[in-house]
Amino acid sequence: MQAPTLLITAITAAEKACAEILAVYHSNDFQAEAKGDNSPLTLADRKAHQAITAILQASSAYPILSEEGKTIPYVERKDWGYFWMVDPLDGTKEFIKRNDEFTVNIALIHQGRPVLGVVAVPVTGDVFYATEGEGAFLKRGPFPAPLPRKPPTDLTQPGLRVVASRSHMNPETEAFIGRLTAPELVSAGSSLKFMLLAEGKADVYPRYAPTMEWDTAAADAIVREVGLTVRSQAQGDRDETATGVLMYNKESLLNPSFLVS
CATH class of the missing domain: 3.30.540.10 (Fructose-1,6-Bisphosphatase, subunit A, domain 1)
Structure with missing residues (x-):
């Protein structure tokens, strides 16, 4: 390459x-x-x-x-x-x-x-x-x-800026936000949600609604290089749970739920 x-x-x-x-x-x-x-x-x-x-x-x-x-x-x-x-x-x-x-x-x-x-x-x-x-x-x-590398995110600290999709708020996302202390919600469309984290304008992005591999792959490459992880939240997916991170070119191109932090 x-x-x-x-x-x-x-x-x-x-x-x-x-x-x-x-x-x-x-x-x-x-x-x-x-x-x-x-x-x-x-x-x-x-x-x-x-x-x-x-x-x-x-x-x-x-x-x-x-x-x-x-x-x-x-x-x-x-x-x-x-x-x-x-x-x-x-x-x-x-x-x-x-x-x-x-x-x-x-x-x-x-x-x-x-x-x-x-x-x-x-x-x-x-x-x-x-x-x-x-x-x-x-x-x-x-x-x-x-883009500077980001320090690890402490999910217990108050005031975390959470990326929440305008179009895809669901009970799982609401439950994740409900476990945080005084979170601030920020929104954006498309892969701009990832770029908010890459620029340091947000701290965490929970995604519990469907996405496809092409929705995340390019942004995933970028946030990995600033020290963030797009971590699978799947419980039964052998590919993702083996490494913890999203995998690409699976038989099914549908992503599992994930957390960017």
């Missing part, structure tokens, strides 16, 4: 996707439709997918697993060494609501773990990125700056 070259490729692909997304966002023609699972799909999703796959395919030989790509059977992908995992538009519901809280997520996966991640924010132009062992960075404006 040539990490610097691959990182540049992923950032280029993410920024191109951001441009395609913004062109649709500022138009009046989202061409929204419902997918088979009733989740929304827009013209921006499709254009971002096309832009990303064109750049990744032209610059590397690694296969691509994208939310908006064709379904790839586990028997085919289980032996992949490295591959790209892509969510061309994470937060389509936020996109349709026009609340600006959506991202482009590109990760490189190796043997079940994300070793490179890019999270780009179309509306602000922010680009978060990381490669394994090299730290995490935020490009806000022309120059990137390193």
Whole structure:
């Protein structure tokens, strides 16, 4: 793996996707439709997918697993060494609501773990990125700056800032928050929830609602590099409970519940 070259490729692909997304966002023609699972799909999703796959395919030989790509059977992908995992538009519901809280997520996966991640924010132009062992960075404006490593979180301390999804508050999340002392709730859409922790704007993120691997992979790579852990809360999942952290390219691409801290 040539990490610097691959990182540049992923950032280029993410920024191109951001441009395609913004062109649709500022138009009046989202061409929204419902997918088979009733989740929304827009013209921006499709254009971002096309832009990303064109750049990744032209610059590397690694296969691509994208939310908006064709379904790839586990028997085919289980032996992949490295591959790209892509969510061309994470937060389509936020996109349709026009609340600006959506991202482009590109990760490189190796043997079940994300070793490179890019999270780009179309509306602000922010680009978060990381490669394994090299730290995490935020490009806000022309120059990137390193994201400092975070100290361990003491869940018993009062006033913890807890990321709670506006769309996915459920009894399990409420129960977790109820065990904390005087917590402060902060909200964001898409993988921006992870980036709140990466920037030091939040302390803990409990997720007890469904997510897919492409929702978390890129952000997972970034928060790992600032000293955080995306820890599985599954009780019966052999893959995750063996290591404690989320694993990628499972037969089922559905994530277990998890805790980021």
